[in-house]
Amino acid sequence: MAGAVSQPNVVYAPVKRRSALAQFCIAQPLGAISGVAIVVMLFGGAFAEYVAPYDPLAIDFGAMLAPPSWEHWMGTDAFGRDIFSRVIYGARTALTIGFFSSLFGCVLGAILGVASAYFGGRIDMLTQRFIDIMLSFPIIVLALVVVAMLGRNLVAGVDVNLIVAIAIPIVPKVARVVRSAALSIREMPYIDAARAAGFGHVRIIFRHMVPNVAAPFLIMFTAFIAQAILLEASLSFLGLGVTEPTPAWGLMLSGNASDFYREAPWMILFPGLAISVAVFAFNLFGDSLRDWLDPKFKV
Numbered sequence: 001m002a003g004a005v006s007q008p009n010v011v012y013a014p015v016k017r018r019s020a021l022a023q024f025c026i027a028q029p030l031g032a033i034s035g036v037a038i039v040v041m042l043f044g045g046a047f048a049e050y051v052a053p054y055d056p057l058a059i060d061f062g063a064m065l066a067p068p069s070w071e072h073w074m075g076t077d078a079f080g081r082d083i084f085s086r087v088i089y090g091a092r093t094a095l096t097i098g099f100f101s102s103l104f105g106c107v108l109g110a111i112l113g114v115a116s117a118y119f120g121g122r123i124d125m126l127t128q129r130f131i132d133i134m135l136s137f138p139i140i141v142l143a144l145v146v147v148a149m150l151g152r153n154l155v156a157g158v159d160v161n162l163i164v165a166i167a168i169p170i171v172p173k174v175a176r177v178v179r180s181a182a183l184s185i186r187e188m189p190y191i192d193a194a195r196a197a198g199f200g201h202v203r204i205i206f207r208h209m210v211p212n213v214a215a216p217f218l219i220m221f222t223a224f225i226a227q228a229i230l231l232e233a234s235l236s237f238l239g240l241g242v243t244e245p246t247p248a249w250g251l252m253l254s255g256n257a258s259d260f261y262r263e264a265p266w267m268i269l270f271p272g273l274a275i276s277v278a279v280f281a282f283n284l285f286g287d288s289l290r291d292w293l294d295p296k297f298k299v
Helices: 022-027 030-046 085-119 122-133 140-148 158-169 170-186 189-196 200-236 247-252 267-293
Strands: none
Touching: 022 140, 022 247, 022 267, 030 085, 030 158, 030 267, 085 122, 085 158, 085 200, 085 247, 085 267, 122 170, 140 158, 140 200, 158 200, 170 200, 189 200, 200 247, 200 267, 247 267
């Protein structure tokens, strides 16, 4: 009797899966580049004391309107203050106000949109008419009205009323998008099951509906940070936002910068470039995040 043929032991190596971050970088290279730019701005703003070579508030009349050089990389302004240091500290101001404005506006808009879709009927009709009224005003006009009515309220060096003024125009836009996503979720079987189980409206909204609109919420939150930064710069430029001597990109474009734009164009060039890079980076990152999270954009 012939001996049994021994079968070789085959060991299958586990398939190594790339992390979500690596997959995002490969699928969305422009989004990855914009993400790096955002991280650099966050790092510069958070550790401005260690990154900035000079005190942004230090006045040096001996270095007034100095052009860019090895000593002052972006030159100085009309008071001899280092523009590079003020741009770095301005990133802290812009990102702080932009982040909290977008967060407050998106959270309030998401709750309003989900509640409107969940209850429907007269509540939905009244909510949508109120949103239509708010959307009829340009965002800058609405922010100007709110900041003029509220005035200033500094908490830990941050104008809380300015954050509220920027967040309010964001609310109706987020509410409209979230409502459209929540309308389809409301008809899902697990929502009917939660109602049949006797769960209250608050539990159903926050436990079952809000988590399912997280993807559009995250996309809008990222995109509206850029809009909040641009709006903060516009209000500061008009004198209704951040005030002197706080370093802020929009504030650096107004005042003396407009008086010396011929003799010292760097006073306008570098703050304007910082605003453009920040807005472009957040918009591009938001678009890339939308393409990554939304299955409709995946081939």
